[in-house]
Amino acid sequence: MGKITTEARRRPRAAQLLLSLALRALNTVQRSALIQILSAFKSVATATMEVELFTLPTRLRLRQRAQITIVNLLTLPWDHPIQGVLLRARRRRDNGGNGSGPRFPLAEAMKTMSLEQFSGLETINPKPTAPWKLPAFKEIDINPDREKARKNAASLLANPHQVVYSDALGHDNHLGAAAVVLDRNQNIVVSRKMAIGPMAHWSIHIAELIGVYYAISLALKIFHQNGQSTRPGAGEAITILSDSKSAIQAIKNPRNTSGQRVIEAINQSAYELDSRGIPLRLQWIPGHCDDPGNDAADCLAKAAVGPTKIHPFCRPVSREKAAIRRQILKEWEDEWKTSNKGTHLRRIDTKLPAIRSRRLYQSLPRNRAYLLTQLRTGHSWLATHGKALRHREDDKCECGAKETVVHILIDCPRLTTERQRLRKEAGDAFGNVSLMLGAKGQGITSSSAPGGILDAVLDFAEASQRFCSRGPKDPQQQNPRQRPTTGP
Secondary structure, eight states: OHHHHHHHHHHHHHHHHHHHHHHHHHHHHHHHHHHHHHTOOTTSOHHHHHHHTTOOOHHHHHHHHHHHHHHHHHTSOTTSTHHHHHHHHHHHHHHOOOSSSOOOHHHHHHTTSOGGGGTTBOOOOOSOOOTTOOOSSSEEEOOSOHHHHHHHHHHGGGSGGGEEEEEEEEETTEEEEEEEEEOTTSOEEEEEEEEEEETTTOOHHHHHHHHHHHHHHHHHHHHHHTTOOOSTTOSOOEEEEESOHHHHHHHHSOOSSTTHHHHHHHHHHHHHHHHTTOOEEEEEOOTTSOOHHHHHHHHHHHHHOOSSOOSSOOBOHHHHHHHHHHHHHHHHHHHHHHOSSOHHHHHHOTTOSOHHHHHHHHTOOHHHHHHHHHHHHOOSSSHHHHHHTTSOSOOBOTTSSBOOHHIIIIIOGGGHHHHHHHHHHHGGGTTOHHHHTTOOOSSOOOSSOHHHHHHHHHHHHHHHTOSSOOSOSSTTTSOGGGOOOSOO
C-alpha cells in the first residue's frame, strides 16, 4: 500500500518535470530565433530580446493561448460534445484534486482563470450557414465612393418615411446606440435609444449591429403608421442607413465569429418583416457628412450612453479575448519593470514592451539591424561591453574617455567629421539618445522625421567603425570569436 502511495505521489512530480523540460526546450528555440532575427550578440538576455521584438515569453504565450482556447470552447452550444469534457475539467479545477491522481491539462489551465467572469458570454454556433438560404435584405449597398454614398443617402430624403437611421457611439468608456426616423421637416417622428454597456465588455462594432437591430423594429412601426398593406410583396422597401461599413459587411457575409447572435437576430427580424410584405434595404452612409438623419442618430446614441445594458444580447467573446491579452501584457510589463536584465535598453526606452520597437526592425536589412541591436541593447563591440565580458582589460575609447554608446554618438572628438551629417539630420533631437534610437514618450519631441533620424544614426554607426570587430586582421592572430562581420 505504501509503495502504491509513493508511486502516486511521484506522478505529478514527473509530469511537472516533463512540463519544465518542454518549456525549457521551447525557450531555447525562441531564443535562437530572436538572436537570428535581431542579429544580436549571444550575451544578450532572452528577456531583453523578447521585449525588443515585442515577443511574449514562452510561458506567457502558452498561457494566453490556453486561456483563449478555453474561452472559445465555452462559447460552443450546450449540446456540443465538448461540453461534457469542460464540465469534468471545471469540477477538477474547483475541487483542486487530491494531489495523487493524474493531472488533467484542461483543468490545470482553468486554474489560471476566473471562469466566473465568463458567465453571460455569447454562444457561437460552429455550423455554417446554409448556402441555399435566401438573403434577408432585398439589397445591401456599400458604395466605396464617399461622395457618391452621401448623395445616394441624400436622395432618400424625398421619402423620409421610408428611411431609418442607426448609429452607435462611445463616450466615457461606455457605449450607446440609437435608431431614428425623421419627417420632411427633419423633425424626429419616432426613435429608440439604448445603453450598450461598458467598453470593457462591448465593442463599437457590436453596438453598431445592435443599432441596426433596433432600426428594424422602427421600420415595422413606421410601416404600420403609414397604413400600408401587410400582404407579402405589397410594401415598398424601407432603407436602413448605417455609417458602419464593418457592421454592414458582417451582415452581408455572416460568419461563425463574435457577434454571430446579433447578426442572426438582425437577419431573423428582416425575414419576418419580408414575410409580412415589408422588404428591407441596408445602405452605408458616410459618418459626419452633415446628414440630418445621421446627426440625429448620433446625438441620440450619445444620450443613451450608460454603464448598464438594456438589450437582450450576451457579451461578445472578442472583448473577453482582448481582456485576456491585456492581462497577459500587464503581467509581462510588471515582470520587465522588476527584472534586472536589459538595464541599457531600459534607459534608452522607458515605454517598453511595445509593438513600436519591433517595427523599428521591419524594414532594416540584416547588417543595419545588427547595428541597431548593438545601440539599443548595449551588447556591442565597444570597450565597455568587452571589459564586462573580460575580453578587454580597459573600457577606454581611442580618445581616452569611457567608450559607451552615448559617448560614440554624442561626444567622441575622433568622430567629429562623421557626426556632422548626424547632427544635421537629427536637428533638435541631437543630444537625446533615446529619441535618436527610436524611443517615444521621453518628454522631448522633434521636428525631424523619426525614420530619418534613425537612418542617420545607423549611417553614423557604420561610418564610425566602432560597432564591428577591431581585432587583428591576420587570420592566424585573430580570435575566432571576434572575426570581422556584419552579423553576429
